[in-house]
Amino acid sequence: MIIGIDLGTTNSRIATSAGGAARLLPLAVDHATLVRHGDASRLRALKLQAQEVLGRPVTGAVLAVPLHFTPGQRAALRVAGEQAQLGTIQLLDQPLAAALACGVHERAAGTCLVFDLGGGRFDVTVLDVAAGRMQVRASAGAGDLGGAAFDDCLVQHFFHATRLPQRYRTDAAVMAQLAAQAEGARWALSDGAQATMRVQVKGTCYTVTLDQAQFQEACAPLLARLREPVERALRDARLLSDQLDTIVLAGGATRMPMVRRMVARMFGRLPVCTHDPEHVVALGAAVHAGAPA
Template identity: 35%
Template sequence: MAIIGIDLGTTNSAAAVWTPEGPRLIPNAVGEPLTPSVVGLDSDGSVLVGRAARERLATHPERTVASFKRWMGSGHVARLGRGQSFRPEELSALVLKSLKADAEAHLGTALAEAVISVPAYFNDIQRKATLDAARLAGLPVERLVNEPTAAALAYGVESRREGAVLVFDLGGGTFDVSLLELYEGVMEVRATAGDVALGGDDFTALLAGLIAADQGIALDGALPPGERARVLRVAEAVKRGLTGAPETRYEILLCDRVRQGAVARARFEEAAAPLLHRLRAPLERALTDSGKRLADLDGVVLVGGATRMPVIRSLVARLFGRLPLVHVDPDTVVAQGAAVQAGLKARHAALDEVVMTDVCPFTLGIAVTENARTAAATQVMLPIIERNAAVPVSRAHAVTTIHDDQTRIAVQVFQGESLRPDDNVALGEIPVTVPKAPAGAETAEVRFTYDINGALEVEVAVLSTGLRHRQVFRNGANLDEAELDARFAALAAIKLAPRDQAENRALLARAEALYAELRGEMRQHVAERVARFERAITEASGADAAAVRAAFAADLDRLDDHRFRF
């Protein structure tokens, strides 16, 4: 049985396994290392995951959903066709089930466990939601690894370079930055910061807004979901085009009209200024918390597909006064790093000399009352463990009673950076009994201990009686046991599209998307070609089936060359 590493991404997900030669990516059912994080329902009610689902975003938007990682832990519900609804944990579980099946087919063995990466700035609720998704997928997971930490692991193992390195991780939906020091096989995270609502999707949405404005249409409101999805698809293509050209032209069929236009890189970058400004604050916080200066950095590593945008590379070069390191694949480096972490967990001999340390990304503290005996009494957050403290870590703070004859202290535990407890994430409460005494006479010591697996142990000791109250807040479940069991059974009953049909379904979904955009003779040609493919593939097997697929894919490529530019 094997332990694998998984990058559960907003746009794409990937899996990798540690081998004596280093981390090795695991191909999916269509032979690709990246699986689009998209889930859809096919016409027969079966669930599509990956490329086939992504191709249906524009043609079947009411039965397809993407970018659900941003909803993790929120309670958001996505409603797909046939009256089915899914929480983001369930959608993520379907992606994880697909990755699990790919890994077991590739490795020829069942999985013992997985290490899953999460954005460094995911809070406790979002991390628990990720573990819920793993459990719903039937995938044992004890260890979550922060995405920039995973990237640094892959970079450090591969390069063997030493020094202070900043990891700039801009994915499809989240932004993380971590500052690490690498020396003599030790990889020490010094600070991390981020924004869980900023990523490549926001730049795509910005471009979609520019295109819509040029064409005199509104993205929301009266525009049908399918056409809105088509605008976003064109915007993504324009974004990719601007990576290699100062201007990108496009053609799109909207409201029964073929519309043309162009977007210049300079205009896009000017419009993106507010998004670029949001990238600066986490960078500055990570540098400040680490105690490092720009001059102390030995390199900047770019992670995440969105870092391919020239505007991002230019920003990093200007801010740090150096060109970023780009020899690692930004799309797969997190999965490779998660595989390194899996190798460390499995105690592989090749990693005996590698030591990884991490930090607590958020401040952990309790609610206390200021000015308790006045009309100005307010509750504030008292930090016990400050953000970016190296883990494992243990800190203590004494608190006292605030009322005469008080018999109970409610230790409310929070995670976050706000002064006001209600603006932070509530982790739980420990009620503590104390003897009656004048206000301030009874003291309790509150000790927080946080470990590398994200478990927080809180111990409250009443000094006068010696009584101790202890509770562990670990990366457990947001859903209770009964709800988890019910949702697990419901997901198990859902029919997943067979793996051996994944490539056929992806090609047919691509053909359907072409059919929706073409007209006249070319549209008729697509319909005829689909019919021939469906007949041929049912009669073929082995090498013949591969040849049929290759011929169909080549025909679709030719049609792509003659349809609208994007």
């Protein structure tokens, strides 16, 4: 069995393909712990987990990697895969994987933009599609944009709204609480109308509740910054937004309603949402793994 792996910075996911359909495998691994032990240990743990779920040995893997990875980083990941005894290893660029999951490769011809807002960074990739093949036409990104940056905005809002003294910004325990609360609030606001953040500081409970409008206002500078890489990628591809045939969302941070609204306004249409954007890279890697040689 050949599996597809999205070795993300905030989460790792595994998928398989059978009968032309890709499916995500349930995992019971602590991603944060795996990251601390390096790629080889992480891949080994993911392989063992996949074998337990599938009930059969893993003989190979398609590893989805960031487009910006250097040849050295790609080589190091191959070595890690060999150390994890993954078998046959293939590397696949993440935007290609996301497009594969959404069936973009099945089109006779066209152009596709992959809008990938993950936990740690933001990437935009323009793909050319022809005769079942996809090729990168242009790309742009920002290494300091991602879900974590939106969490930081929520932390800033919390200090302002609760008047929590600024000296606690250097208190590791308080900031750890706030980081966890901010991340939880972001996920809650990705699916619901409001979220509450609570932090205990020296016996006092500081609380703030935000709705979607307040969340968007707090993150307005980040939303504005998301436009620049998109415009740069389109400029490099020598395309206008209305010349794109498909928009694909990838990365869990694109689940935020304000991000989806911004994308719809920028391109004048709704993006492709056939799969959870958190899962599309792993699913696409599995599609590639199951494709005829």
